[in-house]
Amino acid sequence: MLVSATEMLNKAVAGKYAVGQFNINNLEWTKAILMTAQENNSPVILGVSEGAGKYMTGFKTVSAMVKAMIEEMNITVPVALHLDHGSYDGCYKCIEAGFSSVMFDGSHFPIEENIAKTSELVKVCHEKGLSIEAEVGSIGGEEDGVVGAGEIADPEECKKIADLGVDFLAAGIGNIHGKYPENWKGLDFDALAKTKELIGNLPLVLHGGTGIPADMIKKAISLGVAKINVNTECQLYFQEATRKYIEAGKDLEGKGFDPRKLLAPGTEAIKVIVKEKMELFGSINKA
Numbered sequence: 001m002l003v004s005a006t007e008m009l010n011k012a013v014a015g016k017y018a019v020g021q022f023n024i025n026n027l028e029w030t031k032a033i034l035m036t037a038q039e040n041n042s043p044v045i046l047g048v049s050e051g052a053g054k055y056m057t058g059f060k061t062v063s064a065m066v067k068a069m070i071e072e073m074n075i076t077v078p079v080a081l082h083l084d085h086g087s088y089d090g091c092y093k094c095i096e097a098g099f100s101s102v103m104f105d106g107s108h109f110p111i112e113e114n115i116a117k118t119s120e121l122v123k124v125c126h127e128k129g130l131s132i133e134a135e136v137g138s139i140g141g142e143e144d145g146v147v148g149a150g151e152i153a154d155p156e157e158c159k160k161i162a163d164l165g166v167d168f169l170a171a172g173i174g175n176i177h178g179k180y181p182e183n184w185k186g187l188d189f190d191a192l193a194k195t196k197e198l199i200g201n202l203p204l205v206l207h208g209g210t211g212i213p214a215d216m217i218k219k220a221i222s223l224g225v226a227k228i229n230v231n232t233e234c235q236l237y238f239q240e241a242t243r244k245y246i247e248a249g250k251d252l253e254g255k256g257f258d259p260r261k262l263l264a265p266g267t268e269a270i271k272v273i274v275k276e277k278m279e280l281f282g283s284i285n286k287a
């Protein structure tokens with residue numbers, strides 16, 4: 001069932017668990033994540049970056065594929081199709097393409113401009129039944145060519161953006177995209193607690209879910225994080241399983257070159273990591 005992410009995330013805040021956003025890149029990715037969500041009776045958010053959207057030939061293709069898969073695979077758990085780190089124009093394209101949720105990442109604009117653009121998009125999204133995520137304090141690391149410095153969001157700025165009526169908010173708390181460096185200082189729970197105090201029950205989003213230790217994930221959830229984004233970890237699992245298949249020479253045996261065989265171990269590996277994350281986040285049987 002394609003839905004906006006509002007209800008599933010409000011339920012997550014109330015139930016003190018988080019829903020995973022898993023980024024998709026192609027049909028195998030989408031199929032693996034949808035299957036895992038259904039098998040575990042978990043709500044799920046499919047994240048699409050602008051780069052991944054382009055790779056899949058455009059947001060319309062993605063939207064059509066996801067809707068058709070939900071139908072053909074008999075997916076009954078709540079699924080949100082969400083633009084990840086959207087530009088202003090990207091948000092409008094996804095609204096038109098039939099996404100059920102968008103993130104407007106105005107974190108690199110001066111706060112006044114972030115506010116103006118976010119308010120406008122909140123209005124449009126809500127008129128059309130989509131949920132909208134905003135971001136304060138850029139998330140560190142690199143994602144699809146967008147490089148952030150890993151800021152700690154100012155809780156007062158978070159409050160300003162929250163008051164615009166966004167449905168959930170990404171606040172930088174030292175988290176970064178991709179692998180964490182050896183000398184990473186960890187999440188800033190004081191900043192998280194302060195933000196939570198100011199914004200009340202609005203669901204908070206933790207980006208850069210790859211490689212954050214389980215105890216930090218649990219603490220973040222206890223402090224109001226209700227959506228956790230995971231991208232790199234699925235890529236690493238896919239890569240490792242595919243590498244093993246090739247290194248074992250399986251592509252050279254019989255019809256092992258058939259893409260349906262070649263991509264199968266990677267697809268299965270995505271299912272394994274997605275299930276692991278759903279267990280850690282506590283979203284199993286919460287559909």
Ligand code: 13P
Pocket residue numbers: 023047084085176177178179206207208209210229230231232233
């Ligand atoms: P990772 O790639 O670090 O898991 O981050 C994903 C993310 O935050 C997508 O917005």
